[in-house]
Amino acid sequence: MATPELLLDLFLTFVRLGLTGFGGTNLAEMERLLVGQRGWIDARTFANGFALGQLMPGPNLLAVTHYGLVIAGGWGAAAATIGFYGPTAVLSAAAALLWKRHSAHPWSLTFRDALLPFGGGVMLAGVLVLGQTSIHSWAAAALAAITFVILRRSRLNSALVVVGAAVVGALIGL
Amino acid sequence: MTATLPPPLEDDPIQLDAPTTFQLARAFVGVALAGIGGGIPAHTRRAMLGRGWLSDAEFAEAFTLAQLTPGPNGVNLAAMVGARLGGKRGALASTLGVLTPGLIAMTAVTILLLGLPGGLPPVLQSALRGAACAALAVMLTMVGPIVRVGWSVKAGRLPVGAAVTVLTFVALGVLRLDLLPVLAVLVGVGLVAHRPTKETHGNA
Numbered sequence: 140m141a142t143p144e145l146l147l148d149l150f151l152t153f154v155r156l157g158l159t160g161f162g163g164t165n166l167a168e169m170e171r172l173l174v175g176q177r178g179w180i181d182a183r184t185f186a187n188g189f190a191l192g193q194l195m196p197g198p199n200l201l202a203v204t205h206y207g208l209v210i211a212g213g214w215g216a217a218a219a220t221i222g223f224y225g226p227t228a229v230l231s232a233a234a235a236l237l238w239k240r241h242s243a244h245p246w247s248l249t250f251r252d253a254l255l256p257f258g259g260g261v262m263l264a265g266v267l268v269l270g271q272t273s274i275h276s277w278a279a280a281a282l283a284a285i286t287f288v289i290l291r292r293s294r295l296n297s298a299l300v301v302v303g304a305a306v307v308g309a310l311i312g313l
Numbered sequence: 314m315t316a317t318l319p320p321p322l323e324d325d326p327i328q329l330d331a332p333t334t335f336q337l338a339r340a341f342v343g344v345a346l347a348g349i350g351g352g353i354p355a356h357t358r359r360a361m362l363g364r365g366w367l368s369d370a371e372f373a374e375a376f377t378l379a380q381l382t383p384g385p386n387g388v389n390l391a392a393m394v395g396a397r398l399g400g401k402r403g404a405l406a407s408t409l410g411v412l413t414p415g416l417i418a419m420t421a422v423t424i425l426l427l428g429l430p431g432g433l434p435p436v437l438q439s440a441l442r443g444a445a446c447a448a449l450a451v452m453l454t455m456v457g458p459i460v461r462v463g464w465s466v467k468a469g470r471l472p473v474g475a476a477v478t479v480l481t482f483v484a485l486g487v488l489r490l491d492l493l494p495v496l497a498v499l500v501g502v503g504l505v506a507h508r509p510t511k512e513t514h515g516n517a
């Protein structure tokens with residue numbers, strides 16, 4: 140059973156992982172801590188949890204809930220999830236409220252103009268990385284292209300399109 | 314400075330059709346359900362623009378801010394958009410909304426799988442790969458509008474925005490450099506290029 144010490148350690152580890160995942164997630168760091176340093180899960184559990192997180196509704200990193208549950212049961216899942224998402228969500232909300240209050244200040248305009256192109260570049264880089272990890276065959280490229288056209292041409296709910304693509308993937312053994 | 318961007322919201326003309334806390338929570342549950350396979354930011358954009366709660370420029374602003382706070386982007390973005398549209402309660406509602414469906418699903422699936430030897434069956438692996446292709450496509454639909462907003466930022470006549478966009482892409486996507494130093498340099502360049510002058514003080 141999970142001891143309070145384990146739960147606290149788990150919580151603090153996930154707080155740290157959440158707060159160091161700048162501009163996305165530091166998967167390498169997560170693997171290093173959970174599999175290597177702490178030895179809480181094996182590499183296969185790590186990989187499976189990540190893949191499952193991709194298929195869950197919501198943010199990709201719901202894998203943290205999976206890890207917490209595997210490591211220490213229900214309380215472990217709660218500790219990992221709250222630790223990972225809580226502090227960063229509070230920070231983000233605080234940043235947004237500050238921004239709203241001061242957005243008419245001349246330096247805020249400067250800040251915004253400096254940040255917007257950076258945000259665009261980050262997004263393009265994310266597309267490249269995601270493309271490299273998910274497109275490994277012509278079939279996958281075709282599936283991505285077809286879903287893109289469907290999303291652009293229709294007002295179809297994107298969840299339907301994603302689930303449809305998952306079904307197609309399973310049928311053709313992607 | 315910005316030729317094509319509207320000025321930032323003074324004191325929220327959007328307040329007229331600002332969503333309630335409950336509407337925000339419901340919208341983000343929808344975003345989470347749509348975000349199977351990832352792409353929460355893209356689904357957030359679709360949901361917010363579709364309801365008329367945010368414009369493309371406002372979304373680009375929130376998206377960029379969400380990149381700058383540490384942690385998972387999709388949840389940060391929900392917290393930010395929620396805070397912007399509904400204050401603290403809006404932030405809480407949006408964050409819980411975007412997390413809840415996945416928490417329930419992930420807990421259920423994990424409990425099922427823990428009893429299963431050998432991990433994920435191949436057919437589920439294939440389905441995951443298919444979903445990932447669609448996730449990429451969802452992200453691609455968002456790229457154009459977001460990049461255009463930053464791209465059009467100019468300092469006088471200099472296309473600083475376009476240059477920073479390209480350099481950021483190369484540094485993070487191609488060279489895979491650390492985000493923090495890249496951010497310090499390229500945002501630093503932008504801050505110097507767009508620093509307030511006497512004229513902008515006048516009309517800001």
